[in-house]
Amino acid sequence: MAVFRPPHIPASEITPQGVYLSRRTLMGAAAGTLGLAIAGDALAAPLTGKPTAYKVPDKLTPKKDVTTYNNFYEFGTDKSDPANNSGKFKPTPWTVEIGGLVAKPQKISIEDIMSSFTMEDRIYRMRCVEAWSMVIPWIGFPLSALLDKVEPLGSAKYVAFETVVRPDEMPGQSGFFQSINWPYVDGLRLDEARNPLTILATGLYGETLPNQNGAPLRLVVPWKYGFKGIKSIVKITLTEKQPPCTWNILAPNEYGFYANVNPKVDHPRWSQATERRIGESAGLFGGARIDTLPFNGYGEQVAGLYKGMDLTKFY
Numbered sequence: 001m002a003v004f005r006p007p008h009i010p011a012s013e014i015t016p017q018g019v020y021l022s023r024r025t026l027m028g029a030a031a032g033t034l035g036l037a038i039a040g041d042a043l044a045a046p047l048t049g050k051p052t053a054y055k056v057p058d059k060l061t062p063k064k065d066v067t068t069y070n071n072f073y074e075f076g077t078d079k080s081d082p083a084n085n086s087g088k089f090k091p092t093p094w095t096v097e098i099g100g101l102v103a104k105p106q107k108i109s110i111e112d113i114m115s116s117f118t119m120e121d122r123i124y125r126m127r128c129v130e131a132w133s134m135v136i137p138w139i140g141f142p143l144s145a146l147l148d149k150v151e152p153l154g155s156a157k158y159v160a161f162e163t164v165v166r167p168d169e170m171p172g173q174s175g176f177f178q179s180i181n182w183p184y185v186d187g188l189r190l191d192e193a194r195n196p197l198t199i200l201a202t203g204l205y206g207e208t209l210p211n212q213n214g215a216p217l218r219l220v221v222p223w224k225y226g227f228k229g230i231k232s233i234v235k236i237t238l239t240e241k242q243p244p245c246t247w248n249i250l251a252p253n254e255y256g257f258y259a260n261v262n263p264k265v266d267h268p269r270w271s272q273a274t275e276r277r278i279g280e281s282a283g284l285f286g287g288a289r290i291d292t293l294p295f296n297g298y299g300e301q302v303a304g305l306y307k308g309m310d311l312t313k314f315y
């Protein structure tokens, strides 16, 4: 199969295989020597103020980086495009249509979503398939709460998601050359969707979700590569068959449907063993990276979902 090279992955994002060492160890040793704190306690963040059990010990990624270094192809393919080009996008009024194999299909406005579900703080790691990562304080609610509301039928096995199509407000969706067949789509198995870690986010850093991060509603699945976190969702459909996934359609040998973070399975063109934490210094010799953790560090909560799968294989 021809190698597909997404235009958004500059060579600088990719660590040539064989070059990397165990850099978390290297950073740890350097920190010890120099007396520096590299991954200390999470910063005190201005969230909803409620205590959260969902946090990680890593340092938060600065808000500036979380909101200016983005992937949201509907606004362009450069990391700065979503923040620069999303000013015309209108996240309200907004309605999400939920249907398919459910007893109670419905259309819910974003206002109803905000008032029907209890918003929670969730500090999660996000690991992009491009081998960079962030630590983001989200505000959101479990997807399972929304699924309960529509009552999935016994025949429902998957949940399909769809992003809005608005070429007038999303400049990446218009123009002559379109590499993606819009809308951006993705999906989860129903048990993945019902896992307590899976949330629909409506905010970050104590504020309403910025347009570039997927306003007004986006998926966050912290043990999967970031491309599964579909933004600006307008449609959720319960299905019997595995739903399509934009990146999997574009390059099925590079981006799997499951896309669980897995340091043992390299991308065909780069290693997935380590990652670059956005907003943190490149470290000694300009190359320090941290080790990528299986399931992005959430194995205890989710490994049970994948019993029987060979975790050295690509899914």
Ligand code: MTE
Binding pocket: 066, 069, 070, 071, 072, 073, 074, 128, 129, 163, 184, 212, 213, 214, 225, 226, 227, 228, 229, 230, 231, 232
């Ligand atoms: N959702 C839509 N609709 N369009 C996109 O291009 N990019 C994905 C995901 N969700 C994308 C999307 C990718 S590749 C990543 S890594 C994350 O969003 C990035 O989320 P962030 O920009 O909020 O960090």
